[in-house]
Amino acid sequence: MRNVRIINGIPATKSRYGSHYGERVIEIGGEKYREWIPWRSKLSALILKGHEIEFRGDERVLYLGASTGTTLSHLADVIDEGVIYAVEYSAKPFIKLLELAKERENVIPLLYDASKPWLYSGIVEKVDFIYQDVAQRNQVGILKANADFFLKNDGSFLLMVKAKSIDSTAEPKEVFDAVVEKISRDFSILETGSLEPYHKDHIFILGVKI
Amino acid sequence: MPYKLWFGVFEDELKLAEKFEDSFVNAVNEKPIPFNVAELGIKVLGREYYRTLRRVAIGVAEKRIREELSSDERYIISLVKALESVEEIINVLKEKEEDLEANAIGEKFLEAIENMKELRDEIEREIDVVMAKIAPNLYEVAGAKLGAKLIEKFGGIKKLAFASSNKIQIIGAERSLYKAIARMKRGKDAKIPKHGIIFLHGFVRNLPKKKRGKMARFLASKISIAAKIDYFRGELDEGLFESVKRRFEELRREK
Numbered sequence: 001m002r003n004v005r006i007i008n009g010i011p012a013t014k015s016r017y018g019s020h021y022g023e024r025v026i027e028i029g030g031e032k033y034r035e036w037i038p039w040r041s042k043l044s045a046l047i048l049k050g051h052e053i054e055f056r057g058d059e060r061v062l063y064l065g066a067s068t069g070t071t072l073s074h075l076a077d078v079i080d081e082g083v084i085y086a087v088e089y090s091a092k093p094f095i096k097l098l099e100l101a102k103e104r105e106n107v108i109p110l111l112y113d114a115s116k117p118w119l120y121s122g123i124v125e126k127v128d129f130i131y132q133d134v135a136q137r138n139q140v141g142i143l144k145a146n147a148d149f150f151l152k153n154d155g156s157f158l159l160m161v162k163a164k165s166i167d168s169t170a171e172p173k174e175v176f177d178a179v180v181e182k183i184s185r186d187f188s189i190l191e192t193g194s195l196e197p198y199h200k201d202h203i204f205i206l207g208v209k210i
Numbered sequence: 211m212p213y214k215l216w217f218g219v220f221e222d223e224l225k226l227a228e229k230f231e232d233s234f235v236n237a238v239n240e241k242p243i244p245f246n247v248a249e250l251g252i253k254v255l256g257r258e259y260y261r262t263l264r265r266v267a268i269g270v271a272e273k274r275i276r277e278e279l280s281s282d283e284r285y286i287i288s289l290v291k292a293l294e295s296v297e298e299i300i301n302v303l304k305e306k307e308e309d310l311e312a313n314a315i316g317e318k319f320l321e322a323i324e325n326m327k328e329l330r331d332e333i334e335r336e337i338d339v340v341m342a343k344i345a346p347n348l349y350e351v352a353g354a355k356l357g358a359k360l361i362e363k364f365g366g367i368k369k370l371a372f373a374s375s376n377k378i379q380i381i382g383a384e385r386s387l388y389k390a391i392a393r394m395k396r397g398k399d400a401k402i403p404k405h406g407i408i409f410l411h412g413f414v415r416n417l418p419k420k421k422r423g424k425m426a427r428f429l430a431s432k433i434s435i436a437a438k439i440d441y442f443r444g445e446l447d448e449g450l451f452e453s454v455k456r457r458f459e460e461l462r463r464e465k
């Protein structure tokens with residue numbers, strides 16, 4: 001991935017900024033890299049497991065479930081010439097997210113419920129990419145609604161699915177199969193995979209809007 | 211149809227807003243906007259488009275955060291109180307229904323009970339949604355209902371976060387605790403309660419009686435940690451629930 005390199009077995013992103021959440025900053029050849037620990041970020045786990053997502057660096061991105069901005073801060077390093085609309089509906093982690101947004105020019109913080117995209121429909125532009133990591137039960141519905149509002153045709157998405165958030169009693173495999181089936185009705189799926197051992201009972205789904 | 215954008219309203223032509231903070235909050239549209247908001251915006255605001263958008267977004271969010279933090283907590287406390295009242299009403303109605311079963315009016319009671327149960331389920335669903343939002347760790351470790359009841363009993367997440375875990379373990383069983391303490395002061399044998407409302411948690415309830423105390427103590431300590439993370443950081447810690455589950459499995463297998 002753009003601006004990413006593996007240092008001592010752990011991904012890191014080239015960054016003009018300092019540490020956001022206590023991660024180490026490593027200097028190599030006069031350039032600063034922020035360590036991206038796979039246990040803390042699903043996207044980092046995905047990279048470390050050898051999956052590849054290409055970015056040009058000037059994309060427009062809608063990030064649903066930004067939380068305190070851990071993963072977001074690294075994605076903002078990758079998309080350093082683009083714009084990321086970061087949606088998070090919980091006020092507590094948003095405080096930390098705001099700190100990041102004040103520092104980074106390419107992050108626009110939005111305190112909204114991702115399941116109600118119409119509330120921010122006049123703010124977010126048409127985007128090339130949706131990154132979704134929300135703990136709400138209706139994850140597929142949230143992706144669909146946001147893609148309808150904002151995702152360009154041929155735009156892609158990356159969905160992080162946590163089995164327990166959807167059904168805490170069912171077998172993870174059954175939950176995943178159901179989610180993949182549901183998504184394939186509206187999107188074309190490029191790749192799926194597990195995030196073990198870094199994130200238990202999680203999978204990712206990479207797809208495209210057709 | 212007018213399109214409401216964060217910098218104004220577009221209908222045939224753009225009417226630029228006087229205060230972007232106001233138009234930002236009102237940028238609600240039922241259906242997707244058929245053009246690209248940023249393209250139009252850049253035509254109007256030029257190179258300053260993103261900088262202005264970011265400034266307005268940060269300003270609006272800062273104001274809303276302060277309001278939300280306190281109102282969500284008050285809301286959850288009201289919901290818990292409402293839930294307890296509705297549950298009580300259901301019990302009373304059931305009792306009376308049994309007395310009047312043989313009469314025609316008994317039917318009316320059954321109807322009322324059904325209505326109340328629907329209301330109860332509705333309140334529980336709302337508690338679920340709000341708890342997942344304001345206290346994700348309590349939601350995972352304690353469950354929505356127990357977590358909400360604890361917040362209500364302690365009077366807020368902050369107070370719960372600063373409470374000792376043994377207080378969390380026995381809250382709801384104060385009466386038997388003080389009774390036991392009073393007996394001990396008089397030099398008599400006494401049984402100290404092992405759990406209060408924490409008993410509502412499946413992991414405590416579903417263990418044999420002898421092991422419930424251990425589970426309640428462990429769960430209370432993890433709930434205390436969950437409340438602290440929710441209060442200070444607000445982000446979900448994936449490992450917390452795993453440790454509670456592991457302890458439960460351990461105790462279940464133990465002889």
